[in-house]
C-alpha cells in the first residue's frame with residue numbers, strides 16, 4: 713500500500729463482540745493504519761484495543777454510515793470492514809445500502825463478515841511487510 717491505509721470499522725449490535733475480538737487478533741496490523749469507525753463500534757473496539765488511534769464518527773443510525781460513505785467518496789477511506797447482522801431489521805437500512813453502494817462504486821475492498829475480513833487483513837499485513 714502506497715501510504716498509510718485508512719480502514720473503516722463498523723459492526724451492527726449483534727456483531728460488535730465479534731468485531732472487537734477480530735480487532736484484538738489483528739491489533740498489530742490495525743495499529744499501522746488510520747482507523748475510522750461509527751460511534752458505538754469505535755468505542756467498543758477502542759476498549760478492546762487501547763493501542764489503536766480511532767476516529768469515532770456519529771453512530772450509524774444517526775449518520776455515521778453516511779459519514780463513512782462520504783470519506784470513501786473523497787478517497788480518504790481505502791477499506792471497509794463492516795460486520796453486518798443479516799437477521800435484524802434496521803431503521804437506517806437505506807444508509808447501510810448507500811454505504812455499500814459507494815464502496816462498490818469506488819471499488820475499495822469491503823469485508824462484510826469475519827471470513828472475508830481475515831484474509832483481507834492478512835493480505836494487508838503482507839503488503840505492509842513487503843513495502844517496509
Ligand SMILES: O=C(CO)COP(=O)(O)O
Nearest residue numbers: 750751752753771772773
Ligand atoms: O449501525 C451501525 C451501522 O449501520 C453501526 O453504528 P454504531 O457503531 O454507532 O452502533
